[in-house]
Amino acid sequence: MGITKTEHFSENQNTIAKLLKALGHPARIAIIEYLLKVETCICGDIVNELPLAQPTISQHLKELKNAGLIKGTIEGNTICYCIDGNAIQYLKNYLEDIYKILQSQKKNCC
Amino acid sequence: MGITKTEHFSENQNTIAKLLKALGHPARIAIIEYLLKVETCICGDIVNELPLAQPTISQHLKELKNAGLIKGTIEGNTICYCIDGNAIQYLKNYLEDIYKILQSQKKNCC
């Protein structure tokens, strides 16, 4: 029915899925990579960097922000966006955990 | 227009986004976690573990498989599913790289 049954899954599973989903679009990956590159947070020029219209980018930024992957603070008449390290760390740890468990298992098939 | 403009982004960005998108659903996270738990690859009982109908789970499995996150091999009249460690490692490395770069930057805002 087009609606995800979040209530049937654990809070952790929903949190992880939400973060990963927010990153699951090339434009949003590109935004993250750009934010990482420029280092400084004055980021009004994302629009010039990406091949998408300004409203589209604004929408992608909103989604990244909703998911908690970036933070934005008003800075005069521009907005200062930057990556939230905690969210990245959370995902990194999750994947490291999965990887570690996989490594510890003796492969007996596939 | 509802269609992602993949052609405007790098191959790497599209690959990462595709993997993350495939993981960006609680049911698929639950499937991965279950596959991790059972260790052995005979995994026909995912349907009994998750609160979703059999066709829905079959569809989620297909998406994980298309993204390259799991492998499935026919084993008589059951199917043996297991996680593809390479895909997990790829994502893990990507997030570790981002995290490392973040750590190396001196925070001056946000």
Added chain:
DNA sequence: AATGATAATCGTAATATTGCAATATCATAT
């Protein structure tokens, strides 16, 4: 106050996703 620059929001069209009932497929047991 008027102007300009920047970014968010609204509205809408096109497409994708989620979920399931019904059905199909296919290996194996009877």
Added chain:
DNA sequence: ATATGATATTGCAATATTACGATTATCATT
């Protein structure tokens, strides 16, 4: 041969996502 059990596919309804033009809001600078 036929029934059974396991998984895949089809078809469809409900909802979500993607993208952008038009507009609006906000604020710094005239």
